Amino acid sequence: MNKDKLETLLNCLPPFADTAGDPEWETVRRELESDEALKARFERERALDRAIASKLKTAPAPADLRAAILAGRETPARQPFSTTPAGLAIAAMLALLLISWGALTFFDRSSGQPAAAQASAGFLGDLTSFFDRTPDYDYFSRNLTDLRRQVEARGGPDTSDIPSRMSEARGYRCRLFDWEGRRVALICMERLEGNFHLFIVEGDDFVPLDRGNEPRFTQMDNWNFAAWGSSGRTFILGTRGSRGDLENLF
Amino acid sequence: MRSRTTNDTIDFEKLVDDYYASLYRFAYSLSGNEADAWDLTQQTFSRWAEKGHTLRDASKVKSWLFTTLYREFLKWNRQSKNIFSIDDTPAGEERHSVPAEVVDRTDASALLDMLAEIDEVYRAPLSLFYLEDMTYKEIAALLEIPTGTVMSRLSRGKALLRKRIFSREGETSAGADSSPAGQSSAGRTEIDNEQG
CATH class of the missing domain: 1.10.1740.10 (RNA polymerase sigma factor, region 2, helix turn helix motif)
Structure with missing residues (x-):
């Protein structure tokens, strides 16, 4: 074994590795015994590696992280609706939206109109199928501008006319998906008040939801929603925060 | 079933x-x-x-x-x-060592911060090496990169981490003793050498 290779291997020896019985290290050990200078340097380096490793392993993890992880696993792993905690939150939000839309369609807008009812039912069914899948996200960034750029670069809806105050929020992640031939974007944002989930659908005839050019607010259990239309697109913003939190974004 | x-x-x-x-x-x-x-x-x-x-x-x-x-x-x-910047420490300056006692005096969280400041390509193998005692073969398998790449990144990464430990120790020493004598300690001399 040449000296360069020997030094490289020594440099890669894990700080507390037990190499007894490992043929590769037996060879290294033998070579090392015949080079006093290299042996002395290796021992100094190893002492340093061990000091670094020992010290790093004492760096504390947040005290409440363990509880948060355990609390986040509310759904058994192999149930069909199983997904990440964040995914569950988004799925729950969209499920509540779904119920809200269904109620609006059936009872407020189109009661007695079978076609509208069927459309809502179909929408409901499609959306439920989507929820059954894990919502893996396409892109993660703390920069909302990055997320918007990614959405548009991947053929998603134009995001240029989201309210300016919303643009000040911190980004989190986004996902694009196809829905009956349309591109739909889900952009998640963070503010001090909590998380906000913006659902953008290309077209104003797609979602059977009561909306206008100005946001219309709906509350459902712990969720508050705002829905509005702009430039032929439908926007739905949801949060577990208050209606006031939503209004602050417009 | x-x-x-x-x-x-x-x-x-x-x-x-x-x-x-x-x-x-x-x-x-x-x-x-x-x-x-x-x-x-x-x-x-x-x-x-x-x-x-x-x-x-x-x-x-x-x-x-x-x-x-x-x-x-x-x-x-x-x-x-x-968001990552490549640390352009010349490869020829990687032979300096740090006394283990310097590490003993360093706060664990501060040391983790120093590790986190190293460029990502070195940081991941180095973290697995120090935090998990992984061999270069295990690291290669986990990061899905060739073993030779892991070896070179470990070597370079270790040098970069030591440089940071040295620099911090130097700053601490300078803060504690700003006299010329304080700055001419063995550790300080090596920092100066390291930084060329």
Whole structure:
């Protein structure tokens, strides 16, 4: 074994590795015994590696992280609706939206109109199928501008006319998906008040939801929603925060 | 009938107890901040809850968790490479050593911060080396890079980390004793040599 290779291997020896019985290290050990200078340097380096490793392993993890992880696993792993905690939150939000839309369609807008009812039912069914899948996200960034750029670069809806105050929020992640031939974007944002989930659908005839050019607010259990239309697109913003939190974004 | 899988035998709470702290430290060393490290650790266990049952070999749980966390990290940072800067320490200046006592005087969190400041390409193998005692072959398998690459990155990464430890020690010494005598300590001399 040449000296360069020997030094490289020594440099890669894990700080507390037990190499007894490992043929590769037996060879290294033998070579090392015949080079006093290299042996002395290796021992100094190893002492340093061990000091670094020992010290790093004492760096504390947040005290409440363990509880948060355990609390986040509310759904058994192999149930069909199983997904990440964040995914569950988004799925729950969209499920509540779904119920809200269904109620609006059936009872407020189109009661007695079978076609509208069927459309809502179909929408409901499609959306439920989507929820059954894990919502893996396409892109993660703390920069909302990055997320918007990614959405548009991947053929998603134009995001240029989201309210300016919303643009000040911190980004989190986004996902694009196809829905009956349309591109739909889900952009998640963070503010001090909590998380906000913006659902953008290309077209104003797609979602059977009561909306206008100005946001219309709906509350459902712990969720508050705002829905509005702009430039032929439908926007739905949801949060577990208050209606006031939503209004602050417009 | 479904075959017996890893999730049948591994208790989730025990898994969390065994690995959450080390995964968090790895995540912190990669991301460099508490919020992202927290999210990455949580996300890793969420992935386990979803997909861990597909793992057939219980001895590979640790590797699975660390691989998953690393992949999540890459996903977060995809196309964000501009936030990382390549440390351009000349390769010829990598022979300096640091007394172990210097490390003993360093705060653990500060040391983890120093690790997190190193360029990502060196940081990931170095973290696994120091935090998990992984061999270069294990690191290569986990990061899915050639063993030769791991070896060179470990060598370079260790040099970069030592440089940071040295620099911090030098700053501390200078703060504690700003006299010319204080700055001419052995440690300070080596820092100056290191920085060329």
